[in-house]
Ligand code: SF4
């Protein structure tokens with residue numbers, strides 16, 4: 001069986017995004033954060049640092065709910081919760 005790339009695997013997921021973000025970083029902490037590990041560790045590339053606006057953009061609609069960003073945030077100021085009800089990601093292949 002052909003090994004799938006991460007992009008191919010992500011393509012098999014279904015999303016039912018909420019209108020509200022379930023991922024809420026403390027933007028003041030993000031400004032001071034030197035590592036910005038969330039922008040590196042997230043497999044779905046949810047976080048993007050906007051240097052011009054000095055703001056962390058959060059594309060929460062693409063979140064896989066793996067929790068890696070929550071664990072790795074050095075200041076532990078990233079407010080993280082599961083999307084409500086039937087919102088969020090659905091894994092079709094286990
Ligand atoms: S790692 Fe935490 S503090 Fe740093 S940019 Fe990401 S959410 Fe903000």
Ligand code: SF4
Nearest residue numbers: 042063064066067069
């Ligand atoms: S929970 Fe996982 S997929 Fe969602 S934003 Fe955090 S690292 Fe990315």
